Amino acid sequence: xxxxxFETHIVEVADGVRLSAAVGGSGSPIVLLHGFPQTRxxxxxxxxxxxxxxxxxxxxxxxxxxxxxPLDDGDTYSKRVMAADIVALARALGHDRFALVGHDxxxxxxxRAGLDHPEVITHLACLDVLPTLDMWDAxxxxxxxVGFHLYLMAQPPGLPERMITAAADDFFGHFLDAWxxxxxxxxxxxxxxxxxASRAAVPSIVADYRASATVDVxxxxxxxxxxxxxxxxxxxxxxxxxxALGYDATxxxxxxxxxxxxxxxxxxxxxxxxxxxxxxxxxxxxxxR
Numbered sequence: 001x002x003x004x005x006f007e008t009h010i011v012e013v014a015d016g017v018r019l020s021a022a023v024g025g026s027g028s029p030i031v032l033l034h035g036f037p038q039t040r041x042x043x044x045x046x047x048x049x050x051x052x053x054x055x056x057x058x059x060x061x062x063x064x065x066x067x068x069x070p071l072d073d074g075d076t077y078s079k080r081v082m083a084a085d086i087v088a089l090a091r092a093l094g095h096d097r098f099a100l101v102g103h104d105x106x107x108x109x110x111x112r113a114g115l116d117h118p119e120v121i122t123h124l125a126c127l128d129v130l131p132t133l134d135m136w137d138a139x140x141x142x143x144x145x146v147g148f149h150l151y152l153m154a155q156p157p158g159l160p161e162r163m164i165t166a167a168a169d170d171f172f173g174h175f176l177d178a179w180x181x182x183x184x185x186x187x188x189x190x191x192x193x194x195x196x197a198s199r200a201a202v203p204s205i206v207a208d209y210r211a212s213a214t215v216d217v218x219x220x221x222x223x224x225x226x227x228x229x230x231x232x233x234x235x236x237x238x239x240x241x242x243x244a245l246g247y248d249a250t251x252x253x254x255x256x257x258x259x260x261x262x263x264x265x266x267x268x269x270x271x272x273x274x275x276x277x278x279x280x281x282x283x284x285x286x287x288x289r
Contacts (some may be wrong), residue, residue: 001041001193003048003058013062013088014081020066021059021089025051029095030283031086032058035104035127036205037172037198038270039065041190042103045276050283057098059089061106063204065197072157072207078215079132082208083113087120096120101283103127103272105208108216111256114230115223123286124257125235127279128269132212133220134252138245146244149175153209160210165202172198181268190273230257233289235282237271240264261286 002008006024013019022040030050032043040058047056060067062085063077070076086109090098100121102110107126114124130138139147153160164171172195180186186194198205234257242249250262263282267275 001044001189003044005051006047006056006058009093011089011092013085013092017062017068017070017085019059019062019068019085019089021057021093022047023055023057023093024048025054025056027054028287029055029057029090029093029098030287031090031098031100032056033061033086033100033102033106033109034058034064035102035106035129036208037175038104038194039197041065041193042270042272044273046272046280046283049276049280053284055095057090057093057095059086061085061109061208063208064201069201069204072203072210075211075215077204077207077211078219079108079112079211080116080215080219082109083116086110086113087117090120097122099123099125099283099287101125101127102129104129104269108132108212111230112216112219114232114234115228118231121232123233123235123289124230125237125283125286127236127271128238130238130241130247130249130252131220131256132216133224134247136213136217138241138247140245143245150209150213153206154213155210157206157210160206161203164206168199168202169195179269180274181270182274185268185270185273229255230259233259233261233286235261235263235286237263237265237279237282239266239269259289261289 003022006022043058100110107129
């Protein structure tokens with residue numbers, strides 16, 4: 001499935017790794033990064049809205065969708081490497097500085113890009129995620145069972161991939177169904193596209209998650225120890241997970257983002273599809289800061 005009035009670009013961002021991206025509109029650049037278990041298609045409504053004023057770039061992350069899925073060497077799917085992909089993509093498309101918005105897994109990539117490339121990222125928005133260190137700390141007790149997939153995919157290579165491959169549509173479909181407040185936000189053809197893309201990318205999706213239990217933790221701990229923070233304006237939109245898991249999301253995010261707007265929303269996890277007008281408005285507001 002494609003974005004109307006957007007062009008598809010295939011860009012080599014690292015040695016032997018190409019990202020596929022939908023690009024449309026004109027004006028100051030905004031890059032939108034998708035989450036799990038999705039592809040760039042999740043941005044179809046928001047991208048069309050923003051493209052009336054901006055150049056909008058919607059890539060499939062490495063390991064997802066139509067982008068390349070290199071074999072994992074332990075660091076291949078670190079958020080540091082995936083963030084470098086996005087910087088290289090934007091530069092290849094003619095943009096040395098850009099605003100960056102990420103949802104779920106894409107938000108973790110965006111977060112790392114903001115820490116590693118502050119001279120490149122002008123504004124940052126993260127949708128329905130906690131930074132990696134805070135995420136692991138928040139998952140405890142029976143309430144933490146909501147994150148069972150994080151623990152499954154954190155296991156050494158082999159078993160998680162076999163288990164998920166054996167029931168891929170059931171596994172990925174569980175999240176599409178459980179995290180959707182309004183099923184109409186994910187029409188059948190869109191849901192089918194997500195399932196097909198995820199089914200074809202099990203090893204790389206697992207590698208992405210495994211990195212968040214290994215190398216990504218190391219990188220975030222190093223930044224925390226060094227006192228590094230996000231220097232650009234940051235907006236965070238998320239559900240009220242803190243009420244269930246016992247944390248104050250605003251306080252956790254403020255430790256990383258001094259210039260923060262944090263908003264709890266009721267649009268569900270897939271907020272870019274459930275309430276795209278809200279998301280687009282918040283992005284535009286961010287860009288005025």
